[in-house]
Structures are given as structure tokens and as C-alpha cells.
Amino acid sequence: MLNDPRIYWQKLQILIAKAVLAFLRPLTSQDRKTTFIIDDSMYTRLNAQKVECAALQYDHAQKKYLKGFRYLQLGWSDGNSFIPVAFSLLSGKRKIQSNNPLGDQRTNAGKRRAQAFRKGTEVTVELLREALKQGVQADYVLFDTWFSSPKMFQEIRTLQCHCVAMIKRSKKVHYRYQGQMMDVKQIFQANKKRRGRSRYLLSVQVEALVDNEGLPIKLVYIRNRNKRNEYLVLASTDTALTEDEIIQLYSRRWNIEIYFKMCKQYLKLAKYQGLSYDGIFAHTTLVAVAYMILAVQERESKDDRTLGELFYLLLDELSEFSVAEAILQLLDLFQEAFANEYVLDETVLNNIIEQFLAKLPSSVQNQLKGAGTS
Incomplete structure (x- = not known):
């Protein structure tokens, strides 16, 4: 069954996630903001000489190339529970196998393989679009510096979602601030910083220009906990959010790191030894489904509102602010x-x-x- 190329595993996972969210969403008030979270991780196959679609991937943690896939994940969070919604196993230009036909791209197997060789930013938008099409909704999309760019902000806004992301302190990316094009370092140097132990150093509103169209963005400069002399820059396309709300929303992104760790260490994500790309994709889907079951069980054990209507009316929802x-x-x-x-x-x-x-x-x-x- 795992190697059956006809099964649409990606849609199956989205539909299961939708059913789980129908159970979780009533446990929190409608005022609580929900988020999509996007990130990638290494899916290593060290002995991958004959693994279909595998490629050499650069691992930024170990600072070296490893055989395997780039595991791109889209998840949903309400601040308490994390639910994996959709994913893709991306290949790369440095393929291990020289001959790797995509097959008929009208089939599910062909579509999976074609997606594996597209850019990560393009696949990210495709996963978001498919999740929204199937009825999975969220207010904001969270991602880190690897995905953040003015073009990405604009593409996600076309899907009627706001972004909260960390952006690079790069001199190559400029924003319009007070009528001038400046990078984030120049904007920081041109303003007076907040004193004391405030949660952020600076907050300004800028415009990201894409195809001569301006997109309002709020930049929040915060201290780097690891290096007190440096700062990090968060960006939000929802300028009505306060600085504390932006910081709090972005802190949810850590949930996807926990998901990757759980899948690799406890749910045997990388233990599957099949050579077929369809089989690897199917096994990864089943790992995600197993994690959803555990997430629901964890919520039921912690949140007494799941016991029924009587307890639901008497108890508060779980707070994400301790x-x-x-x-x-x-x-x-x-x-x-x-x-x-x-x-x-x-x-x-x-x-x-x-x-x-x-x-x-x-x-x-x-x-x-x-x-x-x-």
C-alpha cells in the first residue's frame, strides 16, 4: 500500500487535519488568533545511493552536505496544540541518481515528483493554497528568515493571510522608510532606541515594494537573548498588531521544532528503509497522522473542557501566557x-x-x- 502511486497522500493528511481541527477549534475562543507555521528540516538517508529523488542537501546545523530530502512542513497552532497539515519532501539540483524520470505528471505520483523539484518558496505557497482550498483556516502565517522576503509577503497576502516572520539583516533587501529605500540596519541606526528592559528596542512601519506596489509592514527590533549586543528583526504585514502581540505570535514557531524532534526521535521518521519516493512519502504521512493522535490525547489529558458541555461552561481555556x-x-x-x-x-x-x-x-x-x- 505504501508504494501505491495512485494514493493522494497529501490530500488525505489535510482532510485528517481538518477533522482534528474541527475538534480542537471550539476549545478556544474565537478571539484567539490561529496560525499556520512553515519550516523545513533535514530528512537524512545516509545510504541513499538508490533512493528515488534523493539529493545532496546542505545541513546548516552540521555545516556539511548530507544525502536525503528537505522536509518542508506546514502546520497549524492555536498556541497550545500543533497539528501537521501538509508537507513535501524536496529534492535538489545535486541528485544522487542521474536518471530519475518524473513520469506522467497528470497522476498523483507524477505531481508529487514534480513538486519535489520545485523551489521551496513555490511549494510553500502551493501547500498553503491547498490547505485553504480544503477548508483549513488560520489568521497568520509564521516562518523564519529562510522564507522571508517581500515577494513571499505579497504572495501570502494574496491568499488573504497575514505574515509574522523573522527577516534577515541583509543589505540586499530594502524597504521604503520615510520616503527613502533603506535596509533594516540603516533603519535601526536612524532611530532612537528604547531604554531599559523593554521587550523590544524599536518599532517602525515601512513599505515593501514588489513590482512597484507598496505593502505596509511593521518591523519590530528585539534583543537577541544569545548575544545581548545584537538584535533580531520581526516583520508583520498586519500593522494593527501591537509589538507584544507580534513577539508572542512568533514565539509559537517553536512548536514546529518540537514536531520535527518528536518525529525523528520517537515516531521513527527516518527509520523507513524503502527506496521508492511514493513509499517514503506515504510513511511520512502516517508519521504525521500518528503525531495528530498524540496531540489530541495530550489536549484531552490537559484541557478539562474536552470532558463535555457541563465542564466546558465552567472551565477556562488553556492560556498560552503563563x-x-x-x-x-x-x-x-x-x-x-x-x-x-x-x-x-x-x-x-x-x-x-x-x-x-x-x-x-x-x-x-x-x-x-x-x-x-x-
Whole structure:
């Protein structure tokens, strides 16, 4: 069955993901933002001399070329659960086999192989378009620097989705800022930075020009935790988002890294020894389905709202903002107030406390408010 070239595995996974999301989506409020997450990882086949469509891929983690595929994954997240929606196993120019016919591209097998030899950015848009066509919806699309470019932002906006991504600090990519074309480094140097321990250093609105059309983008410069003297740049095509919302949304991208690790270490993703590209693709689909089952079981064990209507009405949805993070933000608010030499009158203090309470789970909010009135 795995080697059967007629099965449309990609659509099968999307339909299963759609059914899982129909179960998960009612567990969170309609106000909570949902996201697509895009990333790639290495699918290594060290002894891949006869593996169909395999190629030499550069592994940026190990800094060397390895035999295998580029595992491009599209996932969905509500901040608590991650669901793999669709994927593609990409080949490359440095194929291991010299003769590798694509076959009849009207068939499912031919379409899979043809997609494997297209650019990763093109396949990303194809996966998004197919997921949206089948009814899988999300508010934002998250991706890292490998996929971010003005052209990619524009293509995703044509699909009626907003982007939140990290962009490269490159001198080759320019944005229109205050009537001038500047790269992100020049924009950073031309502005005054925020002092204190604020979550971001700078926030500006620019335009990305693609085919002489301007696309509004909000840039947020944040400190690099690993190197305090450097900064990272996040970009959002939804300029109405606050800086904290952009940072919080992008932090969800880590869920896809956990997915890759789970698949490789525990679900035997790279243990399949078949030589057929159809078989490898089918096995990868079954691994994704197994992960969906585990994701649903994990949600049922943590979220009491899954027990039924009685519990659903009495319990809060899982919060993606922990109490510890709320306390840290409270300290940041006080430090920012002192750094800016505000007069800490009753109005300022009440504003800081209200922002702190708003970040807590509602059950904790009610207990604190009850203790304050008693």
C-alpha cells in the first residue's frame, strides 16, 4: 500500500487535519488568533545511493552536505496544540541518481515528483493554497528568515493571510522608510532606541515594494537573548498588531521544532528503509497522522473542557501566557516607568496593575480581585 502511486497522500493528511481541527477549534475562543507555521528540516538517508529523488542537501546545523530530502512542513497552532497539515519532501539540483524520470505528471505520483523539484518558496505557497482550498483556516502565517522576503509577503497576502516572520539583516533587501529605500540596519541606526528592559528596542512601519506596489509592514527590533549586543528583526504585514502581540505570535514557531524532534526521535521518521519516493512519502504521512493522535490525547489529558458541555461552561481555556511571564512583564513595566522618570501616582500604578491582571488566567484574576475587595 505504501508504494501505491495512485494514493493522494497529501490530500488525505489535510482532510485528517481538518477533522482534528474541527475538534480542537471550539476549545478556544474565537478571539484567539490561529496560525499556520512553515519550516523545513533535514530528512537524512545516509545510504541513499538508490533512493528515488534523493539529493545532496546542505545541513546548516552540521555545516556539511548530507544525502536525503528537505522536509518542508506546514502546520497549524492555536498556541497550545500543533497539528501537521501538509508537507513535501524536496529534492535538489545535486541528485544522487542521474536518471530519475518524473513520469506522467497528470497522476498523483507524477505531481508529487514534480513538486519535489520545485523551489521551496513555490511549494510553500502551493501547500498553503491547498490547505485553504480544503477548508483549513488560520489568521497568520509564521516562518523564519529562510522564507522571508517581500515577494513571499505579497504572495501570502494574496491568499488573504497575514505574515509574522523573522527577516534577515541583509543589505540586499530594502524597504521604503520615510520616503527613502533603506535596509533594516540603516533603519535601526536612524532611530532612537528604547531604554531599559523593554521587550523590544524599536518599532517602525515601512513599505515593501514588489513590482512597484507598496505593502505596509511593521518591523519590530528585539534583543537577541544569545548575544545581548545584537538584535533580531520581526516583520508583520498586519500593522494593527501591537509589538507584544507580534513577539508572542512568533514565539509559537517553536512548536514546529518540537514536531520535527518528536518525529525523528520517537515516531521513527527516518527509520523507513524503502527506496521508492511514493513509499517514503506515504510513511511520512502516517508519521504525521500518528503525531495528530498524540496531540489530541495530550489536549484531552490537559484541557478539562474536552470532558463535555457541563465542564466546558465552567472551565477556562488553556492560556498560552503563563503566570511567570505575567510577573516578569510586571517588573518590566515598573522598570520602564522608573527609567522614563514617570511620576508614580495612583493613576500610573493602577494602569500597571491592570495590564498585569489582564495577562493572568481569568481564574487567577477572579481570586486576586476577590482578595482585593474583601
